[in-house]
Amino acid sequence: MASTVCEKLRTQIEEGKYAVGDRLPSEARLTEEFSVSRTVIREAVATLRADGLLDSRQGAGVFVLAPAEKTPLPFQNVEPARISSMIEMLELRTAVETEAAALAARRRSPAQLETLFETLHTLQELFAKGESSPQADFDLHMAIADATNNPRFREFLELVGPGIIPRRALATTSGGPELKAYVAILDREHGDIVQAIADGNADEAREAMRNHLLGSQARYRALLRRTTAGAGKGRAAMSGPSG
Template sequence: MQPKVQGGTLVHSTKQALSARILGGEFALGARLPSEARLCEEYGVSRTVIREAIASLRADGLVEPRRGAGVFVVKDTLDSGLPFTDVDYDRVSSVIEVLELRTAIEIESARIAATRRSAAQIERILEAADDVPRRARDGQATAEADFAFHLAIAEATGNPRFVEVLTMLGAAAIPRKALRPATEHRSLDSYLTLIDEEHRQIVDAILDQDPDAAGVAMRRHLEGAQKRYRKLLRRA
């Protein structure tokens, strides 16, 4: 059995572990990856984590899902210059770069979602928003749920390109661990309550089909994150 993934977010760590097995030759060209259930067991993560890790590997061009057959290795080397492969999520400055990009993309994502969302998509957004505080109450990591919330909004645009960009960035764009020093002066509970309030403002605007309010709420949320990381960077 493979060791359970550690460090960073679960999606990023799982993706890196699977990538290493592909690039190292354990899974050769044309090989089929183990089933979702097997990978969940090997890495000790949920199906959602495995699916997002596979989506990220697909964005790197390493694997290709085939309906009814599984996921197959289609490349065993990484091209130089692939987007986001050099992002260091342990460096605050690198995280800020990603947040700036996300801000530019996700403001419009929220605006479009407010006008196009379906009832089913609203349900997924609400479920994802509720999952963040639920995990916090249960003492679980919240980064994966936070990313799922933003991904649900991207899906509600009806434009798959928004989803593709967020998938390439991955859940590691929300590295909770790096913000711990910046929240020492207040409880982590207070910090997560703030995040929940910001999420609720975004959800309310999308429910009201108000694109302007949705864009403003998303800007406030992501620019607030940038301010928190810049504060941490100044301390460093």
Template sequence: MTSPSRSPTRAPGRKSLTAGVIEALRAEILSGALTPGDKLPTEPALISRFGVSRTVIREAVAELRADRLVESRHGVGVFVLARPDPEPAGIPLPAFSKISDMIEELELRAAVEIEAAGLAAQRASPAQEAEIEDSHRRFAAQVRQRLASAEADYAFHIAIARATNNPRFEAFLSQLGRRTIPREQLRESLGAPPPAPDLARLESEHRKVAEAISRHDPATARAAMRAHLLGSADRYRSLARLAAAAERGEA
């Protein structure tokens, strides 16, 4: 009886490594960091970047090919494919022009992602739980090393949406793309330097969500996601108040 009980714990190990590579590359493609026609890094470069085996890289690329995100060209490399135009019924996404726009979008995300966290706690498979944990570990490592962490932040939220096993949650976040990272939007959309975020706090908030999902505790997962997203909205409200006060002082 011991042999059957061990195999499920070994299997998610490699699956989780593959899922981590898939999620990182998928996030770059869906966010626009990699655009149609771009060539993926070579296989040795991907092995070095992710610290995984050639088999894991090849499985990840095969999955991206199956999702029609990339195509292999014999003897040339792997290239990003053009994404189909979004459905006309998609949610209109006006450009950010002020901090209050970001707060409104955080409130919208909260309405979706709080429930996503609860459903993930109920429905996530062992491999999906491993994917959430892997994305959290990447984010935590990048925070500790003071590296850019927006990609891993986005991947964490996408992994939770996928773990609902309701594809509409992932589709919603995929449509938002990197807009889900407000600190990036301050620089990219508003032309302002991003505030110095308390990344240790964000990492702690992510960890509480991941732990609740791992414990299969929907109520705590929802509460942790609520604290994370609505806490972020409150922090941006404070930033907006400071900006308004500065403008009044200049006037």
């Protein structure tokens, strides 16, 4: 009963029946409005106080508070189009996914290994056709996370989302032969990771994943340097000769 009254009061506050700073009606009026006992009203008010929506002031009554600012969820400001943002995520992924690969090599079941090879094959087919593959790439990393048989690895990847796949950002800054060469490198690196997991070699799986993610970091740092240098030349050209 108290939870029902609590939600009704919460709705009234959210819909503006009681604005910030307003005093709630007395307990007697609330018991009459909701046809409940004073104990139920007190429990409902206590819950809303704990949620930061109400404040009890002795001798004055119960007042509506401004809702607290929501704490932003982690990884919500990751911008795939920003090279520096992708480097940050690659550093974090290196710390997490290298161990995921090692655990997958030790723990993967036959069914999980079959899924890994199927996912790798799908990714390779997209590579060969020159089609968009970031989602398939992400699916492969998710399959590796699942093969650890520790659900926290999947939760981590789900939290950061498929936007962490570097090629989403790379596609906006390069193309043609450069992108094809990059995709060929990724194809080989992914194959090395899956093969090490299939062999049950934790050390090789860890090293293959590390090489993959450190290689992506190096390629992005080089891209960042080129982009920064290009921007600097552009500013110099616009400013013209000095002196």
